[in-house]
Amino acid sequence: VKEIDPTPALPDLVFHVLLALGHGPSHGYAIGQDVEEQSGGRLDPTTGALYQALRRLTDEGLVVPVDGPGDVDPRRKYFALTRAGRRAAAQEAERLAALVRAARQRKLYPQRA
């Protein structure tokens, strides 16, 4: 029996935010749009919910505020992934991939073409 990974699953919104920052630094509005797009419209966080998540991620050291390009509205805040953030995203992706593998083994999901 495989040891259960003690790291709890990342909340859905958190993983999507980390995913949105995978391309590089981004700001709230763009992150929100990416989250909605990647989740197929299932997640569409309000401004408050998104910034609360970003603040928590910042507190946990997964995300860090960075300077944006010089020519944008100074109110706009940019965020980037930290090394820990990348690791957390990778761990979550691995967890999901393991589930997909299990689903394949049990013929619940199409085999890779």
Added chain:
Amino acid sequence: MRMYRWLLRLSPEALRREYGAAMEDMFARRLAEARRRGAGYVAHVWARELAGLLMLAVSERFGGAARTRARQQQRFLAAKAGVMDMTTQEIWQAARRLARAPLFTLTAALTLALAIAANATIFTVVHRVVMNPLPYPESDRLIALDYGMPARNVTSGMNSMAWQLYFHLADHARTLQHVAVYNSGGGTLTGSGIPERLQIIRATPSLVSVLGVQPALGRWFIDRKA
């Protein structure tokens, strides 16, 4: 925008201080996008964002400490605790949190009570009048008369009627087409054979005209014979 800035006060202070301006910027862009799509979208964005800020206020006020504790407990207990254990724990946690914030609890309870009462009242009317009306023609025009006795400080609830009042209403009431009085009870029929318990309704002859129905069997009595 000023309105949103004002509403941002609902959000936790630390969040507002750090990201208030960025949140305004993001909201402004969402609003601009909604404006391009139409008035309905603008209202939707406003409603959603306002609800989001309210949720944030509640979750920040009561969620933070509980979340940390729940996460720690979950790590220790998730493997062995059953669903019921976790549920019981969560209920206890919620109760303790509510007890620690009596003002919030009271406000929330009152809000819920008012909302439930309003809903129940509306549903009662809808249920009786629309979904499940009384089995009489034009039953939405039937009303029950209710009396009070202001001199005794009784505002309502006296639904019995003296015969003098009945005749007064029957002769003089202009807003009522017919008035009837009835009183239900039981009686025992004796005299021939085995006594039988009967359900009895004493009513004025006008009852059939008020209800707009005729007896299924036999003939209704008329005023003269009453």
